[in-house]
Amino acid sequence: MATRKGDPRRYILKVGSNLPDRKKWAGQLRVFSRELAAYRLLQPLQGKLIPRLFSGTSADDGANGLLLLEEIRDGKNRDQLRGLTWPELASATRSIARIHARFWNSSALRKSKDLARHHYMRAHEIRRHLPRFLRWAQLSAKERIVFRDLPQRVPAVLNRFRKQPITLVHGDLRSDNIFYGRNSVRFIDWGLALAGNAAFDVARLAGGSARKPLSLLQHVDLFKIWHTELLRHGVRNYPLHQAWQDYRDAIPVTNAPTLATFSPRGRRMAKLITKRFAFSARELGVV
Numbered sequence: 001m002a003t004r005k006g007d008p009r010r011y012i013l014k015v016g017s018n019l020p021d022r023k024k025w026a027g028q029l030r031v032f033s034r035e036l037a038a039y040r041l042l043q044p045l046q047g048k049l050i051p052r053l054f055s056g057t058s059a060d061d062g063a064n065g066l067l068l069l070e071e072i073r074d075g076k077n078r079d080q081l082r083g084l085t086w087p088e089l090a091s092a093t094r095s096i097a098r099i100h101a102r103f104w105n106s107s108a109l110r111k112s113k114d115l116a117r118h119h120y121m122r123a124h125e126i127r128r129h130l131p132r133f134l135r136w137a138q139l140s141a142k143e144r145i146v147f148r149d150l151p152q153r154v155p156a157v158l159n160r161f162r163k164q165p166i167t168l169v170h171g172d173l174r175s176d177n178i179f180y181g182r183n184s185v186r187f188i189d190w191g192l193a194l195a196g197n198a199a200f201d202v203a204r205l206a207g208g209s210a211r212k213p214l215s216l217l218q219h220v221d222l223f224k225i226w227h228t229e230l231l232r233h234g235v236r237n238y239p240l241h242q243a244w245q246d247y248r249d250a251i252p253v254t255n256a257p258t259l260a261t262f263s264p265r266g267r268r269m270a271k272l273i274t275k276r277f278a279f280s281a282r283e284l285g286v287v
Contacts, residue, residue, distance in 0.1 A: 010071040011054070016064035023063055029122075030062030030114070031191030034171075037114035038193035039067075041103065041168060049095055050187055051179075062114070072188075075181035080269050083211030083276075084175045086218070090225055092178050093202060095185040096170065097226045100198040101233035103168035109195050110166075116194045118161055121171060123256035127151050130256075137271060139278075146255055146278040154256050157249045161197040164246060165238060169194050173201040174273075175209040199243065202226050203250035207280035208273040216283045223247050251277070251286045 016032065017023055026032065039046075039053045046052045051069045058065040078084055084092070103109050122129060130151060134144065170177070171192030179186045206214055206222050214222065227243050255277045 010073070012051070012067075012069040012071050014065075014067040014069060016060075016066075026191075027061060027063030029119075029192065030116070032058040032065030032067075033062030033114040034116060034193045035067065035189075035191040036065070037112050038168065038190035041106075041108060041112065042099070042190075045099070045102075049099060049185065050190075058114075069188075072179045072181075072186060075179035075184060075186060077177070077179050077188075078175040080174055080176045080209065081272060082175075084178075084209045085211055088175075088178075088180060089206065089210060089222060091180070091185050092173070092205060093222055093226045094229050096173060096187065096201050096205070097198075097229035098233055099170075099187075100167045100201070100226075101230050101235050104198075104230075104235050104238075105165050106167070109168055112195070115168075117166075118158055118196045119194050120158075120169075120196060120200050120253050121192055121256075123154055123253045124158060126154050126256045136267070137274060139274065143275065143278045146281045150252055150256055153252045157253055160249060161246075164197055164242075166195050167198045169196045169198060170201050171196075173205045173209075197246055197250065198230075199246035199250040200253060203247055203280075204254045207251060207254050207277040210276060213276060213279040214283065219247075219280070219284060248284055248286055251281050251284055255281060 016026060036056050036058050039050070039056065042050050043053075047070075051072055053067060053069055055068040056066065078088065109115070118124075130147065134147065139147070170187055170190060171194050172189060173187070177187060177189045179188060202223065206219060223244065227238075227240060230238065230243075255274075
């Protein structure tokens with residue numbers, strides 16, 4: 001938190017980490033460059049669906065930087081380990097759909113040089129990270145089945161996604177990164193933003209942040225909320241069957257391990273999210 005003399009407002013000052021591992025990770029994913037690019041595109045929505053950005057800069061090829069943001073005082077986020085209720089999932093899904101619709105095949109999005117194309121966290125590097133992930137995660141036999149075919153399935157899905165409509169994707173849509181107000185939803189931490197397939201956001205939210213694992217019918221209901229909101233905000237030529245295929249295909253991508261090592265809380269969170277994603281994959285019949 002940051003304050004300024006004579007200014008009653010409070011700010012969040014986001015800076016790069018001094019920890020070597022975190023700095024290396026930030027550089028590999030260019031998180032500050034991506035976050036700044038996302039905030040520039042989202043400028044008309046600041047204060048509505050995202051916090052206000054007052055100033056920002058990126059350095060060291062995106063590994064470092066500084067963002068001066070408003071502190072969100074009229075909203076709270078939910079702990080990732082606890083997860084979200086159904087009304088919270090539905091509310092976030094409607095709100096992210098508005099962002100997806102706004103940037104659907106957007107020329108401004110295509111011109112942005114700092115937004116990665118179809119880099120869904122580190123899913124494209126799954127062959128490198130999966131063996132180490134499986135060693136430390138100690139998954140059950142049933143959970144390991146979900147990961148068995150990922151090295152073949154994920155590249156195939158990514159190839160298909162490259163032929164689909166693109167939009168601005170948050171890239172790390174989970175309960176830690178969503179602030180709920182009385183009548184508002186705002187999304188923070190856009191450092192993994194990308195130009196890609198919108199279904200990834202919804203699949204990641206539903207699979208990784210639901211407090212109780214969603215049944216197949218609940219997945220369908222959440223998907224319909226998202227697709228209906230896209231159409232309501234102007235998306236055309238994206239029929240239900242195509243969108244549903246994207247949603248199902250996004251499940252293996254969200255299951256792809258993103259990092260080989262985590263902090264202690266990160267490991268607890270990763271194991272819990274992995275179990276949630278595995279349940280989603282089985283419910284949707286993608287394993």
